[in-house]
Amino acid sequence: MIPLTYMMSLSAIIFAIGVAGVIIRRNVLVMFMSIELMLNAVNLAFIALGSRLGSMDGQVIVFFVMTVAAAESAVGLGIIISVFRNRETVHADELNLMRW
Amino acid sequence: MTVEFPALALILLFPALGVVFSLFFGRRFGRGAVNLVGPGVMFAAFGVATWAFMKLLGMPSGSALAVQMWGWIEAGQFHVEFGLRVDALSGVMVMIVTGVGALIHLYSVGYMAHDEDYARFFTYMNLFALSMLILILADNLLMMFVGWEGVGLCSYLLISFWYTNPQFAYNGRKAFVVNRIGDAGFLLAMFTIVAALGAHGVWTLDFVQLRANAALIGAGTATAIGILLFIGATGKSAQLPLYVWLPDAMVGPTPVSALIHAATMVTAGVYMIARLGFLFAMAPGALDLVATAGAVTALFAATIALVQPDIKKVLAYSTISQLGYMFLGVGSGAFASGIFHVMTHAFFKGLLFLCAGSVIHALGGEQDMTKMGGLRRKLPITFLTMLIATLAIAALPPFSGFFSKDLILEAAYESGHFWLWILGVITAGLTSFYMFRLIFMTFFGESRVDADKEHHIHEAPAVMTIPLIALAILATVGGWVGLPDGWLWGNAFVRFLAPAVGTFTPAVEGNAGVLSVVALVVSGAGIALAYFFYIRLPGIPMLLAWRLKEPFNLLLNKYYIDELYNLVVTRPLFWVSDRVLNRAIDTYVIDGAANGAGETVQSSAQVVRRAETGNVEHYVFVYVLGALGVVAYYLYLVAHR
Amino acid sequence: MPPFLYLFLGALAIVSALGVVVQRNPIHCLLSLISTLMVIAILFIGEDAVVVGFLQIIVYAGAIMVLFLFVIWLLNLQTESGPTGHIVLKTLGSLAAAALAAELSLFLAAPHLQVKMIQEPAGYGSLESLAGKLFTDYLVAFEVTSVLLLAAVVGAVALARRMPNAAGEGASDPRAAGAIRAAQASSRVQG
Numbered sequence: 001m002i003p004l005t006y007m008m009s010l011s012a013i014i015f016a017i018g019v020a021g022v023i024i025r026r027n028v029l030v031m032f033m034s035i036e037l038m039l040n041a042v043n044l045a046f047i048a049l050g051s052r053l054g055s056m057d058g059q060v061i062v063f064f065v066m067t068v069a070a071a072e073s074a075v076g077l078g079i080i081i082s083v084f085r086n087r088e089t090v091h092a093d094e095l096n097l098m099r100w
Numbered sequence: 101m102t103v104e105f106p107a108l109a110l111i112l113l114f115p116a117l118g119v120v121f122s123l124f125f126g127r128r129f130g131r132g133a134v135n136l137v138g139p140g141v142m143f144a145a146f147g148v149a150t151w152a153f154m155k156l157l158g159m160p161s162g163s164a165l166a167v168q169m170w171g172w173i174e175a176g177q178f179h180v181e182f183g184l185r186v187d188a189l190s191g192v193m194v195m196i197v198t199g200v201g202a203l204i205h206l207y208s209v210g211y212m213a214h215d216e217d218y219a220r221f222f223t224y225m226n227l228f229a230l231s232m233l234i235l236i237l238a239d240n241l242l243m244m245f246v247g248w249e250g251v252g253l254c255s256y257l258l259i260s261f262w263y264t265n266p267q268f269a270y271n272g273r274k275a276f277v278v279n280r281i282g283d284a285g286f287l288l289a290m291f292t293i294v295a296a297l298g299a300h301g302v303w304t305l306d307f308v309q310l311r312a313n314a315a316l317i318g319a320g321t322a323t324a325i326g327i328l329l330f331i332g333a334t335g336k337s338a339q340l341p342l343y344v345w346l347p348d349a350m351v352g353p354t355p356v357s358a359l360i361h362a363a364t365m366v367t368a369g370v371y372m373i374a375r376l377g378f379l380f381a382m383a384p385g386a387l388d389l390v391a392t393a394g395a396v397t398a399l400f401a402a403t404i405a406l407v408q409p410d411i412k413k414v415l416a417y418s419t420i421s422q423l424g425y426m427f428l429g430v431g432s433g434a435f436a437s438g439i440f441h442v443m444t445h446a447f448f449k450g451l452l453f454l455c456a457g458s459v460i461h462a463l464g465g466e467q468d469m470t471k472m473g474g475l476r477r478k479l480p481i482t483f484l485t486m487l488i489a490t491l492a493i494a495a496l497p498p499f500s501g502f503f504s505k506d507l508i509l510e511a512a513y514e515s516g517h518f519w520l521w522i523l524g525v526i527t528a529g530l531t532s533f534y535m536f537r538l539i540f541m542t543f544f545g546e547s548r549v550d551a552d553k554e555h556h557i558h559e560a561p562a563v564m565t566i567p568l569i570a571l572a573i574l575a576t577v578g579g580w581v582g583l584p585d586g587w588l589w590g591n592a593f594v595r596f597l598a599p600a601v602g603t604f605t606p607a608v609e610g611n612a613g614v615l616s617v618v619a620l621v622v623s624g625a626g627i628a629l630a631y632f633f634y635i636r637l638p639g640i641p642m643l644l645a646w647r648l649k650e651p652f653n654l655l656l657n658k659y660y661i662d663e664l665y666n667l668v669v670t671r672p673l674f675w676v677s678d679r680v681l682n683r684a685i686d687t688y689v690i691d692g693a694a695n696g697a698g699e700t701v702q703s704s705a706q707v708v709r710r711a712e713t714g715n716v717e718h719y720v721f722v723y724v725l726g727a728l729g730v731v732a733y734y735l736y737l738v739a740h741r
Numbered sequence: 742m743p744p745f746l747y748l749f750l751g752a753l754a755i756v757s758a759l760g761v762v763v764q765r766n767p768i769h770c771l772l773s774l775i776s777t778l779m780v781i782a783i784l785f786i787g788e789d790a791v792v793v794g795f796l797q798i799i800v801y802a803g804a805i806m807v808l809f810l811f812v813i814w815l816l817n818l819q820t821e822s823g824p825t826g827h828i829v830l831k832t833l834g835s836l837a838a839a840a841l842a843a844e845l846s847l848f849l850a851a852p853h854l855q856v857k858m859i860q861e862p863a864g865y866g867s868l869e870s871l872a873g874k875l876f877t878d879y880l881v882a883f884e885v886t887s888v889l890l891l892a893a894v895v896g897a898v899a900l901a902r903r904m905p906n907a908a909g910e911g912a913s914d915p916r917a918a919g920a921i922r923a924a925q926a927s928s929r930v931q932g
Binding site: 002004005006007008009010011012013014015016017018019020021023024025026027029030032033034036037040043044045047048049050051052053054055056057058059060062063064066067068069070071072073074075077078079080081082084085090 | 744759767789792809837845866878879903
Binding site: 031097 | 712721724
């Protein structure tokens with residue numbers, strides 16, 4: 001088996017790349033994709049741990065995470081479409097109504 | 101022995117019903133109903149009081165009728181109940197209050213016949229009667245204080261009855277505030293009693309228990325309590341230095357002056373001292389203070405009364421002076437003599453005020469005696485009854501005032517207060533003078549009445565003259581219950597009161613006969629002088645006033661005491677209240693703190709709100725920083741396992 | 742799994758992830774994301790989580806990414822133009838992310854987190870064992886998740902529904918109107 005450390009580091013790196021994506025990119029859609037990256041990184045960690053502990057719990061959790069991610073993407077993309085209809089933009093800087 | 105007598109509660113219930121009726125239904129049922137209920141409940145209370153008194157007379161000496169109505173304060177071992185007690189002292193007082201009170205209520209029906217506010221008047225009058233009766237019938241000091249405060253309130257309400265006049269409202273306030281100062285003394289005295297007895301494990305303010313445990317209070321504490329109680333009495337009974345409200349209280353309707361400021365409320369102080377006589381007996385210093393203050397006040401007020409032109413003001417100062425006599429009496433240790441004078445004073449002073457009211461009523465509101473004169477033919481009943489009252493106050497036998505004032509002067513002499521006795525005798529002379537001055541100026545001589553008022557001078561209606569006649573009879577025979585020793589049945593009054601207030605033991609032997617004669621001679625001299633000044637040579641008063649301008653003005657302006665108080669007390673207080681408390685503390689400190697708290701929140705919010713950029717990336721960045729911090733902390737924990 | 746295979750797959754995953762974050766054209770970002778998901782699915786299978794791995798491909802890469810693609814087409818997103826501002830934020834953000842990666846690695850690599858290897862039971866990762874867990878220990882969560890999906894469906898439909906405008910043209914042809922408006926907006930879109 002691959003040492004756990006490598007799996008976890010890979011998971012951490014992909015997670016960090018996702019975070020960077022959210023901070024750096026201005027396009028809302030790409031930000032969304034970065035969030036999906038983060039979710040997948042976490043899934044990887046769960047699976048790795050699960051197989052080393054010999055427990056199916058890890059896979060079950062990943063199952064649920066995937067379900068929730070699907071639901072969240074659907075709703076989130078619906079929101080993005082609505083926002084686009086109103087604002088004619090997907091640039092994050094122009095979507096700052098909650099500003100002080 | 102003490103007997104349960106639940107009917108005592110009726111004495112309070114009737115006036116209470118009167119209050120409720122006049123307050124809520126007075127306007128609806130009209131003047132006739134209120135005129136019936138107002139005096140009616142007083143007569144009913146008098147009926148019950150008479151019944152109780154008759155019962156008491158039939159019981160052995162030293163008995164009492166009592167009833168416990170309900171418990172009020174239960175604080176650990178300290179209990180205060182709402183209970184009534186009629187013993188010799190309160191029995192006499194309740195007869196006076198309900199009897200004279202009923203007559204004055206009846207009189208008011210006629211006096212207030214043209215006033216629109218009849219319902220409010222009788223509400224307040226009944227409320228006053230209720231409070232006064234609570235004061236008298238209370239079986240403990242705290243309940244007495246409730247009545248004490250109640251009569252103070254009603255005094256305020258009734259003095260400023262015609263409140264649309266700002267001066268009247270001011271006078272009412274003044275009476276209440278000055279009273280309050282005295283009440284502070286009363287309260288402090290109560291606290292001291294509770295504390296002093298409490299130190300020995302006795303927690304009570306009940307009169308019977310106080311008397312039983314009085315020995316536990318040391319002489320010093322007793323003196324302090326006595327002085328504090330006397331301060332309370334000064335406020336309520338208008339002695340020096342807290343008398344200033346009584347002359348100004350004359351702006352109220354005359355029945356009010358008669359009832360409250362002559363017959364009943366002002367005597368509450370005397371009653372209170374007599375009630376707690378056993379306490380004062382342990383504090384000779386306090387008693388001396390009481391006697392001295394009483395005598396000095398009596399003389400002081402009499403001098404002012406000499407030159408006053410307003411008929412009610414003369415009577416007001418006369419009341420202060422006579423109250424001084426009562427305090428002289430109780431201060432000499434002869435508590436029964438003070439109460440005796442309370443009774444006779446209620447009769448003749450109440451009568452004097454009612455007659456004055458009759459004169460004022462006849463003259464359409466005129467109160468200045470320089471605008472009266474020659475009224476004795478036009479107002480015969482008023483004249484006759486007022487003359488009887490004046491003879492009583494001048495202490496001429498066989499009228500009631502003679503017996504009571506004589507008893508007081510005798511007590512003053514025999515308790516060793518020689519100089520106070522001298523003051524009392526001089527005051528007696530002055531009393532006769534200014535009272536007969538009043539009679540002569542009002543009823544004799546040429547008529548100086550304004551032409552427009554001359555026409556409708558008429559004698560008062562029966563509803564007013566009947567109380568006058570009744571009180572005149574009482575003023576005549578009222579003193580016959582306290583005849584000097586050796587005459588017929590002797591001093592039945594003092595004997596009757598002895599179990600409640602104790603007996604007077606003379607310190608100096610005095611010949612009662614000689615003392616009486618001296619007093620009589622001085623009184624007679626006063627009358628003669630008044631006759632001389634106002635009938636024979638009417639020009640003399642004006643001549644004297646012009647020649648002795650300074651003293652005359654001093655007396656006329658009541659020694660400028662009101663102005664003095666204003667300068668020394670009122671203005672500084674107002675200044676502190678406005679400048680210090682209002683502007684400095686209220687505006688800067690309190691408002692500053694309250695507004696400051698709001699300001700602080702607002703300005704900090706102005707700073708913090710800049711973090712809400714509306715940009716998601718910024719939020720996530722901060723998130724990440726936070727996550728970095730948390731993980732770093734865990735790393736630290738791990739490293740230092 | 743032989744180490745070199747793992748290294749290759751790991752490097753591929755990282756490169757694809759970077760591709761998601763760095764590229765200008767949203768379609769290219771999407772393609773990078775799909776490749777990352779595929780690599781992760783292979784890693785899942787390598788860890789004996791066979792069912793979940795295939796589910797990843799079918800659900801994630803197959804359905805969700807297609808959804809993303811449709812949205813990109815619907816909004817007609819173009820390639821982003823040149824570098825926009827916020828240099829400071831971007832630099833700091835990158836640094837923070839890198840620090841996060843380092844920290845997490847350190848933390849997760851710590852000795853106390855090293856688990857004792859337990860032998861995988863027979864049938865690990867099979868459909869039977871997964872279903873067995875789902876329908877026994879995690880039954881409540883399973884049911885709740887179905888409700889969640891229902892809520893998501895309703896929400897998505899409600900959000901994307903085109904409100905009829907004054908002329909009523911919107912109700913008749915949502916796609917055409919959306920496309921027209923998207924075309925009008927395309928010049929303004931910076932993407």
